[in-house]
Amino acid sequence: MYGIRPELLDEFPEQYYCLEDYEKVAAKWCPGCGDHAVLGNIQKLCRDEQLNPAKTVFVSGIGCSSRFPHYMKTYGFHGLHGRAFPVASGIKWRRPDLNVFVITGDGDCCSIGAGAWIHAIRYNIDMTVMLFNNEIYGLTKNQTSPTSRIGTVSSTTPLGSVLPPIHPIQTTLGVSNVSFVAQTVDWNPPHLYATLKAAYKHKGFSFIHILQRCPKFQSGLVDQYTGNKENLYLLTGNDGVELSDSMKASFKNKVEHNANDIYAARTLAEQPDRIYLGVFYRNPEARRYDEYGASNLGFTVDQKISALNKELDKFAV
Template identity: 40%
Template sequence: MNAPVKFETTLKDWETDQEVRWCPGCGDYAILKAVQRTLPQLGADPSNTCFISGIGCSSRFPYYMETYGFHTIHGRAPAVATGVKLANPDLDIWLVTGDGDGLSIGGNHMMHVLRRNVNMQIMLFNNEIYGLTKGQSSPTSREGTKSPSTPIGSFDHPANPCAFALGSGARFVGRGFDVSKNLPDVLKAAHAHQGAAFIEIFQNCIVYNKDVFNDFAAPKGAGDRQLWLEHGKPMLFGDPKAGFDKGISLDRDTLTLKVVEATEENWKDAGVLVHDQTDRTIAHLLIEMPFGAFPMALGVLYDDPRPTFETAVIEERAKSAAGKEANLAKLLAKGQTWTVEASEGHPTD
């Protein structure tokens, strides 16, 4: 694979002439603009970029990106994206899916693209509802969610997308939300990662699940409810203008996380953890922190690359083909073959 070349583009170079058609106020608009603003900063080439999606509101994304795109079938975007990457490993692949498309019918395919570590960015828009099919509960819907399919409230325990990704062997796991000014930084980190980079993006469904993420995403008091992680920096939260007042520490007796009082001056004495994005165990604890007692962990939770799937496939192909002649007729005649001879009264033609 060739080294990437930096291209000079603007946001306009990534916009199509298609009318963007989501419900007014949908969080997908903000995510679309975040991606379109981020790609020029990456020096990406529209002619070498491909957006692949499944089915759902989020999966309209390829129509609105001035790149190659493929709107595939329900849940199968990871399989199609894997095939595209193997056919042309130099392509920059972005996979777009939702909590329904990616974790219900597509859960099997999502697991395999993550464990194989195919080099692509996977954006899972999580609005905790089936928006396109009129508001049924989804795999991530909270217990008690009332919907056409759960009229008296869902009793299913919701799936945790980041825990699913980490458990499936993902080497990059990130989190953000639609209107966050920090979302582009998460996208940039995912793009820099060589391998399957999984980003869960909380996305407001204005019609069927309005403001469900306001408990942590609302601007007022956000410092107390959001823990933005940065590699090598202490896990502090609270009002950043006041220098923070809380942190995340590890109780070494119970091997669980806890909230402690801490500031930028005394965080070491308070036992606040320094974020190490290569630490899979701490990443798992951060992902599973119960919101309310803890803030929502956001940013890059885990980033520890290893060789990619397509690199291994290319090396295997080259090794298998070394010193061999490409001869289809010879290949077809190899092994147990026989010739039917013409006999009297029974011509072969």
């Protein structure tokens, strides 16, 4: 007890979770894949927020990034392609005590799961959603994704893709009841971490679009991303992203943005050539479907029996 005042001991947490409490096995992603950086920063966030691993669930679909839950020493649900949102929604709806994270990729979210994505935004159930967008299908080996740029050469478009990409931020901001939309990049860990944290702190469907490198199938984009600071713009303002001054100073371009202004957010999202980092929009007042889901928990069996009998009376002969 040397150096510790005994009367303060009560304030020590019963259990303190270390990084190892969230680390399961070494990830099997390719070397240089952006997924590694997100995994490390999520584990750090869990530690910093002292999330109880038993009360934390990582839900994913199918794809490279969707292996994520297997690398976390928490509860996890590695489900079906495109279906992470309905599963995560079902988990959280009547379990307000759980911390729910969703991991999805550009194929998983913006292609096969697009319908569920739109409705998940509208449900606005409290969960932290990370869209890993590397603009390519990796696990099935190099097919064009709906977020691939025009001209992307892949196994399915050897002459270059012909359709313009979906811009996930733009799409998300177009859905009613949207409550939190942010963008970050895997190769800037401080910004990635600060954005994850702001998203986690937001109560509602916190959507983070993570631009991410795929050195295997999108190697051409890696240098374009990391080497070019010209089209990176840091959003500053009331967005809840806590960055150090030196971090802020490292950005050449900064844009003052009001994250409560959806029209301003949509205007930014209409400029896909510029990469804005930070929170586009947040609305803590948006209606949350999980609050409805948790509105009548904990009925006893006796209460249920009397409700059943009351209803049966109406059908009695």
